[in-house]
Each structure stands twice: as C-alpha cells, then as structure tokens.
Amino acid sequence: MVQITFINKPVTLVGKEVKVGDRAPEFTVLANDMSPVSLKDSAGKVRLIASVPSLDTGVCDAETRRFNEEVAGLGGDVAFYTVSVDLPFAQKRWCAAAGIEGVHTVSDHRELSFGENYGVYMQENRLLARAVFVIDRNDTVTYVEYVPEGTSHPNYEAAIDAVKEALAK
Template sequence: MAKITFKNGPVTLIGNEVKVGDQAPDFKVLANDLSPVTLKDSEGKVRLFSVVPSLDTGVCDAQTRKFNEAAAELGENVVIYTVSMDLPFAQKRWCGAAGIEAVQTVSDHREASFGKAYGVLIEELRLLARAVFVVDTEGKVTYVEYVSEATNHPNYDAAIEAVKALTN
C-alpha cells in the first residue's frame, strides 16, 4: 500500500492500491446536480482522475485549475474528473467562482466509493489523499501517482503526458 502523510503525519489509507495495468475499479460518486457518476459514464474515453482532499485549499485549487487548463490541449476524447469529499453544492459554487468548465468535479462524500476503490480514503480524516490516475478507453489503468505528502503537488507533466500518449 502507498505510504502517505498529511502535514507530515502518517495516515492510514483504506482500500486497495491501484497499479498500472489493473482494470480500473468502478465507483459511484455524485455530480454537482446530485446525479450518480460511475466509471461506465465515460466508457470509450480516456479518463484522468485528479483526486484532492478539498477544493477549498491552495494546492487542490491549483491542481484543479492546472488540469482545467490542460483540457484544451487534450481533446474531446478525454474526460477529466476532480474527485473530492466536498459536497456537490460546494463543488458547484467553487467551479463557478473559479471559472472551471473543462473539468468535472464529483463528490465522494456519500459512500466514499471512489476512495475505497482506489485506495485513497484517509481513515483518520475521511478525506481523500492526493493522487492522479489515468485510465484508457478500454478501462485499463495506465498511470498512477499517489502523492506521498498530501499537501504537495502531483507531477502534472507526467500525468498530462500519460493522457497524450493515449490520444495520439
């Protein structure tokens, strides 16, 4: 299992670690309008899952904005999700204030389904650890980054290159 810290303190992750080559686990999260979102909803597209503890923090804000900017160069066959435990209403408000239109924010607050399926649910905080997953059109995981310190940025360039490799 990935070793993660939050503000330099060790935390326990719940769920199974996802590895490159695995079939992407299914999940059930909520869109900003409270409708369910599952892996099948984006079937046939390349998916980038940007996982953040909370959109109301500086690094999470920057991470979501970075992938929103990158979306323009990645094309229409790519879906980018930002997954957090924030309530759907808060996500919608945040997206409106931040001008986020190319990334779909989804909430894992109800069941922690994504967190458990991808091994990013922090037991002590009931937040998600920072991570990035890229899934190809067939549902295979092609890129994984569990950020070792939850307050650090992920490797944006590596994640974007992983998506580009699937769309060229």
C-alpha cells in the same frame, strides 16, 4: 502498500492500491446536481482522475485549474474528473467562482466508493488523499501517482504525458 502523509503526519489509506495495468475499478460518486456518476459514464474516453482532499485549499485549487487548462487543449476524447469529499453544492460553488467548466467535479462524500476502490480514503480525517490516475479507452489504468505528502503537488507533466500517450493508442 502505499504510505503517505498529510500535513507531515502518517495516515491510513483504506482500500486497495491501484497499479498500472489494473482494470480500473468502478465507482459511484455524485455530480454537482446530485446525480450519480460512474466510470462507465465516460466509456470510450481517456480519463484523467485527480483525487484531492478539498477544492477549498490552495494546492487542490491550483491542481484542478492546471489540469483543466492542460486537458482543454487535448480535445473531446479526454474526460477530466476531480474527486473529493466536498459536498456537491460546495463543488458547484467553487466551479462558478473559479470560472471553470471543463472539469467534472464529483463528490465521494456519500459512499466513499471512489476513495475505497482506488485506495485513497484517509481514515483519520475522512478525506481523499492526493492521487492521479489515467485510464485508457479500454478501462486499463495506464498511470498512477499517489502523492507522498498530501499538501504537495502531483507531477503534472508526467500525468499529461500519460494522457497524451493513451490518446495516441
């Protein structure tokens, strides 16, 4: 069972821990235009999915920008999603202000489908824990990082290496 802290306080994660080798759980989240988005919408691509507490924080902002920049150079076979419980309107505003176009910011505010299916829903504050998942073209999870402290950065290099490895298969 994954144990993490958020602002140095232990939190309860709701849902099942996802592990390397698992079939990627399905989810339904909302795009910035309120349309539903699911895992199957990016079928056949390698997926980099970062769950973050809120795009309106420094670490989440920096993380999304960094992954967006890294993924941009990997070609069209990679789909990059940042999932948070921020409202779709706020995510759209953030993307416009940041000048970011490659990332799909998606909201889990309605159903917490992603949060529960990937074991990142923090019960105490109704936010998503910081985690990174890489899913290959066959919907197999090839990389998982549940960041131990929610205000810390993930291991960018390891995640991008996992994306490159999945692309090479």
